[in-house]
Each structure stands twice: as C-alpha cells, then as structure tokens.
Amino acid sequence: MRITDITLTPVAFADPPLLNVMGVHEPFALRGILRMRCEDGVAGLGESYGDRAFLDQVRRVLPRLVGHDVFDLPGLRRLVVEELGGSVLTDEHGLIGGYSMRKTVASVYALFEVACLDAQGHAVGRPVADLLGGRARDAVEFSAYLFYKYGAHRGAPEDSWGPVLTPEALVDSARQMVGEYGFRSLKLKGGVFEPDQEIEAIHALAGAFPGHPLRLDPNAAWTPETAVRVAGELQEVLEYLEDPTPGIGGMAQVAARTPVPLATNMCVVDLGNVEPAFRARAIGVLLSDHHFWGGLRATQALSVTCESFGIGLSMHSNSHLGISLAAMVHVAAATPHLTYACDTHWPWKTEDVIVPGALEFREGAVAVPDGPGLGVEIDEDALARLHENYRRCGLTKRDDTMYMRQYVEDFIPHTARW
Known part of the structure; x- marks a missing residue:
C-alpha cells in the first residue's frame, strides 16, 4: 500500500x-x-x-x-x-x-x-x-505532572490554575488535577527553587496524598552532593528521583550513595548512551520517548534491553496533543516491561487537533482505543x-530561557546551580 x-x-x-x-x-x-x-x-x-x-x-x-x-x-x-x-x-x-x-x-x-x-x-x-504484538494491558496509567508556575503570561489575565509558587499552592493544584483525572501517582517538575523548598513541597504532597507514589525531577539542577542530600531526606517518600545532576558520571556518583532509584530522560537519550550508563550503574529507571528514541517499535526494543539488565521503564512527556497521546497509549499497552506510570502534559492543555472522545482519563489511566490504527481522527x-x-504567534522554536527574562531580567538556567 x-x-x-x-x-x-x-x-x-x-x-x-x-x-x-x-x-x-x-x-x-x-x-x-x-x-x-x-x-x-x-x-x-x-x-x-x-x-x-x-x-x-x-x-x-x-x-x-x-x-x-x-x-x-x-x-x-x-x-x-x-x-x-x-x-x-x-x-x-x-x-x-x-x-x-x-x-x-x-x-x-x-x-x-x-x-x-x-x-x-x-x-x-x-x-x-495489535500490530505491535497485542496488549499487555487494556489501559495505560499516567502520573499527574505538577509544575510550579506563574499565574499568567505577561499582559494576560490569570489562568484557571493561578500561581503555584508555594508548597500549599502546589498541593491545591495536585488536588485539582487528581480530582479531575484520578491520577494515582504524582510527579513534580523541580529545579526551580532552592532544594530545601522543593523538599518541603514533596513532604507536603506526601502528607496530602498518602499512598500516592511521588517523583521529583529537577532537570539536573543540583550537584552530586546536593542530590545525595536531597535523596537522603526524601528516601522514605520518593518512588524515584529523576535527573538530579548532569551526566552519566554525576548520576553514577549519586546512585552509588542512595537507595532511591534514579531515573533519566537526559543522560540516556539514544542507544549509544545505554552501555556506559548501565555499566556505571547510573540509573534504575529509563524514561522512554518514542519521539526521539526512534518510534514505537524502537521503544519496545528498548524495553527488552531494560528488562534484560534489571532497569525499570517509564515514559517521558513533553507538551503534546492527542495524536501523540494515542501513540503513547498504544506502545505502552503493547510493552509488558513498563514498570511505572507514564508522564503526560495532557491536563495543562485546553486545545487539540483530534475529535474529542477517543481518549479519556479514568482513575488516572487511558484505555487503548478499539478503533483501527491509532483510533483517533483529525478535527x-x-x-x-x-x-x-x-x-x-510568530514562534519558531521553544526558548524557555529568553522568555523567562521577561519576568527575571538577569535569569540564567539553573543546571547544576545548587
């Protein structure tokens, strides 16, 4: 054809x-x-x-x-x-x-x-x-993806979430997200504030959502020493700690000194990174992403590699629409070795390009569409x-740093800052 x-x-x-x-x-x-x-x-x-x-x-x-x-x-x-x-x-x-x-x-x-x-x-x-070998599960579980945020874009009215800049506001946004989508695990995008404030936020989430697995992702904002300290203070409540420090070497230093599993979508991003990371025992969980790992079949091959070496598997997310979510659901459903709920930015969007109704969150999970192909159609x-x-809009690339300088004139990225 x-x-x-x-x-x-x-x-x-x-x-x-x-x-x-x-x-x-x-x-x-x-x-x-x-x-x-x-x-x-x-x-x-x-x-x-x-x-x-x-x-x-x-x-x-x-x-x-x-x-x-x-x-x-x-x-x-x-x-x-x-x-x-x-x-x-x-x-x-x-x-x-x-x-x-x-x-x-x-x-x-x-x-x-x-x-x-x-x-x-x-x-x-x-x-x-079915083309990927059949379903290992009929529905795919996702995690609430929590962010610190400003209340509004420059010159715009406050959005429905409002500002989320404190542990209390973070808990409120989590309640809103869990209430609407039924998520049973929570992930915080960290690396925004000093580590102690984010430690406080994770403890606040643990108190408000007992039994919900928690994750923290500072996107390599910390030095290895800081990462070890934070992991120690949160080891009783974290399911995993994602990319606390830059590079395979730094991650290996941290992994050797904490029982908290380390996850990544930053230091292992293609097959060339797998051997050095696994040999260094730098990670315990790999976050796949079919958008940059080479598609749905490559994601399944990656899962077999992870299973062979005792590495857990989850799924990374970026801001996406319904076609990507459908693809994520199909490949996750057909991948037996998927050991953690997947990430998704879905709750943060208000628009889409697909006809509504094909993808629905129930108790934090999305059922595999039964229709042919991805099971979605263009609106x-x-x-x-x-x-x-x-x-x-005039945008041609994503540039979080330059846009941030409209809020904080002298802002510099926080990678390995603390």
Whole structure:
C-alpha cells in the first residue's frame, strides 16, 4: 500500500507559564501534525515537535516518501538516513539531552513510523497495539505532572490554575488535577527553587496524598552532593528521583550513595548512551520517548534491553496533543516491561487537533482505543484554528530561557546551580 500524498502542518496551542530549570514556558507550545494519504483512501496520522529546525528536517524527507510502501518500515528508515546524512539538530530547551546524527534520524523517522503504523492499522482493520504484538494491558496509567508556575503570561489575565509558587499552592493544584483525572501517582517538575523548598513541597504532597507514589525531577539542577542530600531526606517518600545532576558520571556518583532509584530522560537519550550508563550503574529507571528514541517499535526494543539488565521503564512527556497521546497509549499497552506510570502534559492543555472522545482519563489511566490504527481522527476545524495560532504567534522554536527574562531580567538556567 503506497503513499500518494503527505502533508505537514505546524500548529500552536495555548500553554501555561510553567516553570522549569531553563526558565518558563511561552504562551504557545509548537507541534507538527503529519497526514499521510495512501492508496484505497487509507490515511495515517503522526505528531511530533513543531520547532522550525525539526520541521525543516522533516520537509527534506517528504518528497522521498511518495510512492513508498507503508508496510516497508526498514526501507522508510533507509530513506530518512539517506536524505538527512550527517544532519544534527540541537536540544533547544535543554531538557532532553544532547542531539547527534543518530538522535536526529530517530526523531524524524519516528514521526513517519507512527503515521505508517496508523495507516497499516486502518488498512487491516486493527489497532496499532495489535500490530505491535497485542496488549499487555487494556489501559495505560499516567502520573499527574505538577509544575510550579506563574499565574499568567505577561499582559494576560490569570489562568484557571493561578500561581503555584508555594508548597500549599502546589498541593491545591495536585488536588485539582487528581480530582479531575484520578491520577494515582504524582510527579513534580523541580529545579526551580532552592532544594530545601522543593523538599518541603514533596513532604507536603506526601502528607496530602498518602499512598500516592511521588517523583521529583529537577532537570539536573543540583550537584552530586546536593542530590545525595536531597535523596537522603526524601528516601522514605520518593518512588524515584529523576535527573538530579548532569551526566552519566554525576548520576553514577549519586546512585552509588542512595537507595532511591534514579531515573533519566537526559543522560540516556539514544542507544549509544545505554552501555556506559548501565555499566556505571547510573540509573534504575529509563524514561522512554518514542519521539526521539526512534518510534514505537524502537521503544519496545528498548524495553527488552531494560528488562534484560534489571532497569525499570517509564515514559517521558513533553507538551503534546492527542495524536501523540494515542501513540503513547498504544506502545505502552503493547510493552509488558513498563514498570511505572507514564508522564503526560495532557491536563495543562485546553486545545487539540483530534475529535474529542477517543481518549479519556479514568482513575488516572487511558484505555487503548478499539478503533483501527491509532483510533483517533483529525478535527478539521481545530487543525485549521491551531495552524492559524502558529501563523499568528510568530514562534519558531521553544526558548524557555529568553522568555523567562521577561519576568527575571538577569535569569540564567539553573543546571547544576545548587
């Protein structure tokens, strides 16, 4: 079944002023929506990053795909490798580790692979999870993703969450999120305030939500010594501590001195990082992400590697829409070795490009859609509206640091600051 036409539509959707080690989210998050049309009226959808550098790499490959068989995934990867050659993207916002040719190819290929699998599912009348080997679970559990945040973007009215800058406000936002979505585990994006304030916040969450597993992710804001101290003070309440300090070497130092499992999506970001990290015993949990690990099948291969070496597996999230969530649900459902609830930014968005109703959170989990392919379809009006957002907002890349300087003039990223 060959591809007859393929389009890429950049979109922008409203994003709250969420704080992290690099700064604060801008008013819009960017994504790229791929629509693949094939013979016999079959179509496939994909979603990935929306910054211009990434979209430019995707556009280089698009002309090569017309006429390609959507069932030939090895051939698809060869096309991507041939076209991109030595291209290397950069990690513009500094939160998912460095880039390499391998990671660039994996990221671009992943977008096309998801669309091909969606098209395959429609062609044979089966969900993508079935194409990946069948369901290990019927619903995929997610964790509440808590952020410190400002109450409003510059010059805008306060949003529905309001400011979240204290442990008390953080607990209130967690109650709001848990009440609406039923999450049974909680993750805090840290690295924003001094470690003692974030320790206090985790203890406040533990007191307010007894029995809920807790995670803290400071995005490498601490030195190894500080990371060891924080882990010691929180070892009774943390499920895992994510990327407390930069690099495999730093993580190994911390891991050797704490019983708290260390997780990462920053120091192990492609297969070249796996051997040195596992040999150094630097991590206990790997956060996969099909957007930059090379797609859904590569995510499953990664899970087998983790299981073989006794490493836990969860799933990283960035600001995303419904096509990405559907892909995450299908691959997580078809991956037996998924040992922790997955991350998602879903509660922070107010707009989408898919027809509502296909993906619903119940008790913190999303059931695998039963329809063919990913089980979601484009809302044409919504896609047009979010594309117009993209055209009007003027953003072409994510830059948390520069936007933060509108709030704090002399702001510098907090990596390894404390």
